[in-house]
Amino acid sequence: MALLEVKHIKKSFGRTSVLKDINFNLEEGQAISIIGSSGSGKTTLLRCLNFLETPDSGTITVRGDVLFDGNDSREPSEEEIRQKRLHFGMVFQSFNLFPQYTALENIMLAPTLAAKKKGAVDEEAIRRRALELLDQMGLTNRKDNYPHQLSGGQQQRVAIARALALSPDILCFDEPTSALDPELTGEVLRVIRGLAEKKTTMIIVTHEMAFARDVADQAIFMDGGRIIEQGPAKEVIDNPKEERTKQFLSNYSRTQED
Amino acid sequence: MFAEVTLALLKGFLSTVQLFALTLVFALPLGLVISFGSMSRFAVIRYPVKFIIWIIRGTPLMLQLMIIYYGPGIIGYNVWGQGNGGRDIAALVAFVINYACYFSEIYRGGIQSIPQGQYEAGKVLGMTNHEIFRKVILLQVIKRIIPPMSNEIITLVKDTSLARIIAVFELIKAGESFMKSDGIIWPLFYTGLFYLVFSGLLTLLFHYIEKKLSYFR
Numbered sequence: 001m002a003l004l005e006v007k008h009i010k011k012s013f014g015r016t017s018v019l020k021d022i023n024f025n026l027e028e029g030q031a032i033s034i035i036g037s038s039g040s041g042k043t044t045l046l047r048c049l050n051f052l053e054t055p056d057s058g059t060i061t062v063r064g065d066v067l068f069d070g071n072d073s074r075e076p077s078e079e080e081i082r083q084k085r086l087h088f089g090m091v092f093q094s095f096n097l098f099p100q101y102t103a104l105e106n107i108m109l110a111p112t113l114a115a116k117k118k119g120a121v122d123e124e125a126i127r128r129r130a131l132e133l134l135d136q137m138g139l140t141n142r143k144d145n146y147p148h149q150l151s152g153g154q155q156q157r158v159a160i161a162r163a164l165a166l167s168p169d170i171l172c173f174d175e176p177t178s179a180l181d182p183e184l185t186g187e188v189l190r191v192i193r194g195l196a197e198k199k200t201t202m203i204i205v206t207h208e209m210a211f212a213r214d215v216a217d218q219a220i221f222m223d224g225g226r227i228i229e230q231g232p233a234k235e236v237i238d239n240p241k242e243e244r245t246k247q248f249l250s251n252y253s254r255t256q257e258d
Numbered sequence: 259m260f261a262e263v264t265l266a267l268l269k270g271f272l273s274t275v276q277l278f279a280l281t282l283v284f285a286l287p288l289g290l291v292i293s294f295g296s297m298s299r300f301a302v303i304r305y306p307v308k309f310i311i312w313i314i315r316g317t318p319l320m321l322q323l324m325i326i327y328y329g330p331g332i333i334g335y336n337v338w339g340q341g342n343g344g345r346d347i348a349a350l351v352a353f354v355i356n357y358a359c360y361f362s363e364i365y366r367g368g369i370q371s372i373p374q375g376q377y378e379a380g381k382v383l384g385m386t387n388h389e390i391f392r393k394v395i396l397l398q399v400i401k402r403i404i405p406p407m408s409n410e411i412i413t414l415v416k417d418t419s420l421a422r423i424i425a426v427f428e429l430i431k432a433g434e435s436f437m438k439s440d441g442i443i444w445p446l447f448y449t450g451l452f453y454l455v456f457s458g459l460l461t462l463l464f465h466y467i468e469k470k471l472s473y474f475r
Contacts, residue, residue, distance in 0.1 A: 050381075050382050051381075052378055052381065052382070078386070078387065079386075082381075082384055082385075082386060083384075085381065085382055085384055086384045088382070089382070090378075090379075090382040092375060092378070092379065094373075094375055096373075096375035096376060096378065096379035097379075098376065098379070098394050099398065099474045099475055100397045100398060100401075100473075100474045101474075109383070109393060110383035110384060110385060113384075113385055113389050113393070114384060146473065146474050146475075147474075147475075148474065148475040162383070163382075163383075166383060166384060
């Protein structure tokens with residue numbers, strides 16, 4: 001059984017239909033990249049998985065546990081949604097670090113609060129884990145810096161560590177390098193590549209085609225709220241079968257050459 | 259004479275500070291409640307609250323003082339009684355309502371200026387709405403509202419003198435009394451020094467807080 005099963009997800013904003021029948025599976029330890037032009041619904045899909053948006057219909061299942069069922073008319077409580085979200089981690093395009101906390105505090109905040117809810121806070125263990133993650137991100141010497149003292153690439157690496165600190169089943173990236181200078185893109189991509197090598201289950205929405213091909217096991221090409229093509233990443237990106245995918249990728253490589 | 263005047267003015271100043279402090283004690287939290295009302299998802303709450311804010315901010319505080327003090331008597335309810343205590347309470351009520359409305363708009367501006375991404379980051383990290391507000395949003399809001407708040411609070415120092423219109427004993431009234439009793443006007447001018455020193459101290463305090471919060475952006 002796949003770790004994540006997404007079936008028949010649909011989502012509209014008012015009259016605009018943004019997701020039209022999305023289906024895909026994700027196996028444990030695999031990374032899937034989602035490519036496609038702006039407005040194709042990639043970000044909305046990630047937001048649905050993280051319960052930042054509620055799909056209109058369809059089902060989302062993690063480890064056989066149905067997290068969302070569009071046929072279930074019962075309104076889930078805030079607490080239920082909070083629990084469901086913990087299956088997913090999210091890394092935003094704009095980092096969204098908490099400005100009043102240092103890098104280390106940003107990583108420790110959510111695990112500390114979660115431990116408090118369970119009653120026992122082992123702050124030392126949480127700190128050790130946070131420092132470990134910072135080390136993994138190559139940011140040990142930045143642990144006491146505030147977000148505004150860090151470069152965009154460093155901020156995004158802290159944000160990745162912050163998401164990992166809760167040990168989510170699936171880590172989602174929403175265009176993690178789109179807000180970065182080309183020079184800073186590399187350091188973030190290297191970190192994500194490292195996570196892929198460690199068999200972290202990931203969904204990566206990205207415009208970096210070479211990266212999407214090399215790091216992900218599977219690739220999904222989306223257009224107009226539909227999945228046009230999905231398959232092994234190398235095949236989808238190097239030898240697309242669908243006309244629309246070919247067109248997108250050739251436009252893409254043309255702009256890359258400019 | 260100078261010592262006598264200074265002592266009398268200090269008494270008036272004490273009343274001024276009392277009105278000032280009590281106004282803050284009640285108006286700061288009430289303003290937060292009003293700001294939540296003005297941002298409510300429910301139109302039946304939002305619009306009446308916005309209407310009240312419009313009335314209060316759209317009319318002079320001096321007029322509000324008179325309406326609140328004399329209004330109930332006109333329609334046959336003598337809620338404030340005869341003594342000076344009633345005046346003081348009427349003035350406090352008027353100040354609290356007026357300043358709570360101004361504060362609510364400052365809170366609203368501060369809360370709405372926090373990017374949506376901060377709430378979303380908290381949510382995807384499994385934090386409850388309450389935790390997000392307390393641990394993530396609140397301090398950022400405080401940092402942003404300190405400059406407009408300090409402005410408003412320093413205005414309040416001087417606005418307390420409006421209570422004079424319903425004959426509340428405060429600094430201006432204390433200074434004025436020497437015009438009637440001794441025929442001298444300088445005590446009235448002298449009151450200005452008290453306002454200056456008080457607002458000066460507040461300015462220093464707010465600068466200190468601003469500096470304390472400048473470690474993040």
